[in-house]
Amino acid sequence: MAGTSEKTINVNVKVWRQKNKNEKGGFETHDMKGVSVDMSFLEMFDVLNERLINEGKDPVAFDHDCREGICGMCSMYINGRPHGPKQGVTTCQLHMRSFKDGDTIVVEPWRSAAFPVIKDLAVDRSAFDRVIAAGGFVSVNTGNAKDANNILIPKDDADEAFNAAACIGCGACVAACKNGSAMLFVSAKVSQLALLPQGKVEAQQRVLDMVHHMDMEGFGNCTNTGACEAECPKEISLENIARMNREFLFANANEKK
Amino acid sequence: MASSKKLDAKIPDGQLEQKWSKYKSTVHLVNPANKRSLEVLVIGSGLAGSSAAASLAEMGYKVKVFCFQDSPRRAHSIAAQGGINAAKNYQNDGDSVYRLFYDTIKGGDYRSREGNVHRLAEVSSHIIDQCVAQGVPFAREYGGLLSNRSFGGTQVQRTFYAAGQTGQQLLLGAYSALQRQVGMGAVKLLARHEMLDIVNIDGKCRGIIARDLVSGKLERHFGHAVLLCTGGYGNVFFLSTNAMGCNVTAAWKAHKKGAFFGNPCYTQIHPTCIPVSGEHQSKLTLMSESLRNDGRIWVPKKKEDAQAIASGKMNPNDLKEDDRDYYLERRYPAFGNLVPRDVASRAAKERCDSGFGVNATGQAVYLDFAFNMKYKYGKTEATKKGIENPTEEQLTEFGQAVIKEKYGNLFDMYEQITGVNPYKNPMMIYPAVHYTMGGLWVDYHLMTTVPGLYALGEANFSDHGANRLGASALMQGLADGYFVIPYTIGEYLADEIRTKSIPTENEEFVKAEQEVENRINKLLNIKGTKSVDHFHKRLGKVMWDKCGMARNAEGLKWAIEEIRKIRAEFWADVRVPGSANEFNPELEKAGRVADFIELGELMCKDALHRNESCGGHFREEYQTEEGEANRDDEKFAYVAAWEMKEVGEWELNKEELKFENIKIAARSYK
Structure with a gap:
């Protein structure tokens, strides 16, 4: 004891x-x-x-x-x-x-x-902040919000968004990945906001901007080894990456139109 | 009693309910073109700092944000667990702005300002709206509406939450808003930067000196206004639930340059933390107050049972119901396990001091979920499943699943730290330092006694009196940042539109930088024999023993002498390795501990002068026969605002507290 x-x-x-x-x-x-x-x-x-x-x-x-x-x-x-x-x-x-x-x-x-x-053991993870600055938000200025209970969100969606939002931005996913990919981190934020009605409005632009910026920062590609999910201290699910890929494909296709 | 002439709280005239709305409609404005040339420096990136920086940048001001961590998202607001209060009355249980206002004033033991607290209660519900709009995933009911729970010191359910990670979710919301402004170029972010002094020019705060913690370089930054959103000073106790980096340095530097320090002795000791396990301990971990919704606090009724449990001879689960003392339910039947934190902490200390503690050190009580797990949740679940006569095992199994959903992450954390499974054994808890109600004195505008220098969130003293209610820290941090400062700063900056950016070659900037550099060199050149932690631990022990949950005049006088000795020894014998021009965490720590030592003395001085007990400040000489706090409203219904004359010497200024809307009364939760 x-x-x-x-x-x-x-x-x-x-x-x-x-x-x-x-x-x-x-x-x-x-x-x-x-x-x-x-x-x-x-x-x-x-x-x-x-x-x-x-x-x-x-x-x-x-x-x-x-x-x-x-x-x-x-x-x-x-x-x-x-x-x-x-x-x-x-x-x-x-x-x-x-x-x-x-x-x-x-x-x-x-x-x-x-x-x-x-x-020694301290590293610079500011690339994560820059990826969030590229699109990891809902564009709503202070003071514009309507009453919170005017937005109804099914409990399952809210719970799933919460699970994605539990990411602490530590970078273990990147460190675990043989390619140095940040897909789990980026997809957690993309998923959280894509699952909620508040985030849907700008979902397409968000995923394009964040993925683009992720590539710019020098993170590697995802080859689906799943090491990130296995090592994530908050057990963020690989499903988020699948969701981000869908969101990205859809947004990309739409953009090209 | 009249307030000191040096203190003008600037609370607007008029009816309490109309003060803030009238203020908002008449406050001076700054036109959008002028905003673009006004610069605001925000120090700290927690709830108050991030929300203020984002909101001011949205309005058009030029903003710089500084934080000592590697990212603004690390600020310690992130660790708040239980929730955030708001007077929404979504539960139809009688809540209102007035009730939140009343609960907060009473919870603070009648030592806070009516005007400020009412404003806080008014804006509380906008905070929830704003956070939901940002995509903060609050807990919801099956119908899609927001869920609420209870916290201490209230009889309504007004606490919004996101599992046990409410602070994290709110901070990430504010951080997203901040990063959005960073991405648009409206905010310049300077992470791994520590503010080491403010710069005053012609009586106004005009900037700061900061150290780039990676290169070690000192930098000068000009601002038309400076906002300190730098949190509390609980780490003066060494062991606390604060993060390792939490410090008083920014606030203390401001104090040394003219900002008065309000009520430094008001410290919140949180009743439910994981007990100290050994000498190596570096910090303490909180178990959220929300657990008191379902956990019952007890110790054995008989000392021999307590001893048998503490020595491992008896399993607490085997102790009969009749042999347990649910002392909060016994002493405070109206509020039971949900009494405010100061009351719950003192009651735990009383039981442990009397010999009923349940671990080897004698400093632990039980927080037990077995009863509610089985009979509240287990039964409901069994009924839902259509099982009429469930077995004990079934009740436990069903109840456990509900408890897991509600508090899973906290239970996991408990097991990780203690190695004990809390689903099977009652949690062991003991009070620990958690929050500081005291802080820089500010007026209604959140401005300190230095014009142009503001303090927001835990860094100021203003809204919680002598004791903060659970789930109100998040509310205050975000209220200050999202909804108060965007209005009040205009009042000051409207007069600054003609002030051009002051070049940082100005002699006051040069002088301030030189002072900072001298102090750093002094620390590095002592080359003594003892580590920074050695001194920090010694200071912490003095503070905990003499200025912690219970204080008395004799102990405080001794502590002041002892802290002076620690200060002298620190400056003669501390060893700070490395150099100034590199990443040097020991040097950072040394500067912070040097400031904590000076603050410790002031806290004891404040505690010694306040000859009464109120909220978190419990003077053993001033208690009722039943051991409750004995307040003295005639002599002490004031804010103690300390002005530093030199290190170790202060002058007391008083701001009288007027209660015009609430009848000041003895605080009872019985």
């Missing part, structure tokens, strides 16, 4: 160090002894950093903020998997009880052409 466990393990952490985006990086290994299994993965990094600071060394830079699995900032590639070995959790919600005594844990940054490394 929480608060009563005194179980500890020893692990070997092999972590990627890279001074900045222009310099070459490499692995560095640290012995972590007596790690409480109740610690979160990032708390284990806090302990490591405290030690590095006390030894006069440079602590490991990594992105993190809310530490409750919702802000999407944490982004570690652990033993070859974005956010590590557990299904449906972010790095910050991964706990040391998911590892065994004596394990070697390899930690790398997200690797993708569209996400350049800033330092």
Whole structure:
């Protein structure tokens, strides 16, 4: 039970160090002894950093903020998997009880052409913001809205839109994809808005703009391997990609008319 | 009592119900051509910042948005779980603007402004309309209408929600609106930028100094007005439900340059958080207040049972109904498990301090869903399925499915963190720091005591008094950003249309940048022996022990001395690795903790001067025989607005609170 466990393990952490985006990086290994299994993965990094600071060394830079699995900032590639070995959790919600005594844990940054490394494990994901700016919205200015209950939305549609909207924009889908494709991220936003009457009005233009911008940012193509869905901490469904492809084909055909 | 001459709240005259509508129709306007040459800097991209930036850009102002995270979508509003209040009365259960206004004033223990709170209640329903129009996927009923639930301190169902991710969905709505303006070139976005000072010229705020967190370069930015939407300061306690990066720095820099700080000691301790598990703990996790709709809070009636459970000798599920103390239902029958947060937190502390805590540290109580799972939801589902005499197992199975739909993500999160399955065992919870009602003092226009400098959302002090009601933070952040600042900023900017952009070579910009640079160099050159976290943890412990859920004069005096010692040691012995001209998260943290240390002292000073108990501020010397808060309206019905003279020295200014529409009374939830 929480608060009563005194179980500890020893692990070997092999972590990627890279001074900045222009310099070459490499692995560095640290012995972590007596790690409480109740610690979160990032708390284990806090302990490591405290030690590095006390030894006069440079602590490991990594992105993190809310530490409750919702802000999407944490982004570690652990033993070859974005956010590590557990299904449906972010790095910050991964706990040391998911590892065994004596394990070697390899930690790398997200690797993708569209996400350049800033330092160590922190990468630049601003491409996602630019894709949203290209069309991931409903064009409604503040003050123009009518009474909320004037728009009736079937519960199933609302739930499906919500499931797509649960995306936290962490980029695990891109990191997991051998092509570095952002289709799951983009399709989640396209789907959420295409499923709702509020978003239907500009659905065609939206999908064209977002897909176009996604390509411009240097994300790869989708080859339907499904790795993105498997690694998504919010378990966003591949069906969104299928829906986006339909929306795109339809919009493209219409545009050419 | 009269208000200090330095404070003019500028609340419009007239009837309460007409103040805001009259203000809106008479406020000065800025014509569209002039808006294009007026620049507004928005610091922070949470609900208040994103909604303000998007709305102002839509109106035609030139806007820049700064956030320290890698994207505006990361702001900590994202983590709000339970919901957002609005006086829609969709449930036909007697809600109204007046009732939301009344509940908020009472919930805040009569320490907020009537004028502000009424405006908040008035605009609440437009927020829901706006968010739905943006495509925010709120929970719905089968008929396609919006769904509601209850939150603490109210007897109506006025809370709109999107599962346990309401903050996320609202923020993504505001973020979309913001990104739309970014895409059109109306907003310039500067992510991974931290504001490190404001720049005042001739008595008005005219810009900021920001640090590009990737390159480490300092930048000067001019603005005709600056909006601080930088959230609360709960991380002064080290352990809180705030995100790791949440900080007081922007507000504190403004405070040091003339913005008064209002009611710093009003802190919200949220009753339902996952208990601390060990020394390594970096933050605490909230379990939404919405869980109190269906979860019942209890501890064992007998100490020996509590001890047996805590030591693992007894399973709590085996404890008989008669041996459980549902202490909130016992003490507050009218509101039961849905009493406001301050009341629920204190009651949990009281039980644990008396020896009834249910974990090894003695600091945990149960939040138990078994009863409602079986008998509320299980029974209904069985009836729907046409099963007349369901077995206990069937009731549990059916009920579990309903609970999963309602709170699934919270239950998953609980299991992830604790390793315990909450569908089978009652959740263990304990209060934790969550929100700060205090903040920069603002007038009705949301302007601080520095002309041209505004504070919105949690960063200001204005609407929640001494205790905020659940689901009201999201409401206030969006009210300020979407519906208040777009009007009130015009009043100021209408007089600024002749002010040309001030070049950032101006000596005040140069001076401010130099000061920021000196401070950074000072931090880097101490080269001491202890990490930033070492000092932050020490500060946090002093704050939690002496300025947390219960305070007393002796403890606060001790804390002030102790915090001064921590400040001296910090500036003599902190070790900040790396350099100024690189991505350096430790340097960022060091600057923030240095500000927290100064703030901690002010919070204790404020708590010490307020010789009464109200809302989240509970002074042990001032309580009734039953252990309830004892307010002193004669002496303390005012906002304490602190003006900094120098570090460690402040002058108190008072803004009298007038209650003309609500009869000020003892606050009872019994």
